[in-house]
Amino acid sequence: MLRQLRHLIELTELPNITIQVLPFAVGPHPAMASSFSLLRFPQTPTMDCVFVDIKGGVIYIEKPSDVDSYIDDFGRLASDFALSESQTKDLLYEEIERRR
DSSP, X not given: OHHHHHHHXXXXXXXXXXXXXXXXXXXXXXXXXXXXXXXOOTTOGGGOEEEEEETTEEEEEOOHHHHHHHHHHHHHIXXXXXXXXXXXXXXXXXXXXXXX
16 A cells, blocks of 8 residues: 555656545545546547446547536546645645554
8 A cells, every 4th residue: 555655755846747635524525426537639629438337337528518517527536525735745645654
């Protein structure tokens, strides 16, 4: 686990990666119903899609208005519920110290 935590910290240094922790303590949030993966294609926004994990499988969502709803939820998770990037990095360092 220590190696994984150190690797996450290394990844935070890369310009194209953002890591934020969503603590259990935040309580109810927009992603409570199920987990989802948001796939965005800047060169072709009409191809943006969402994979929603459900019991027994995955739902593939591609209708733009539905995808936009997940994009909004993801933005809210990052800005209103998750720890900031620096807070997340501090938490990772704290967890490494705790496990030594």
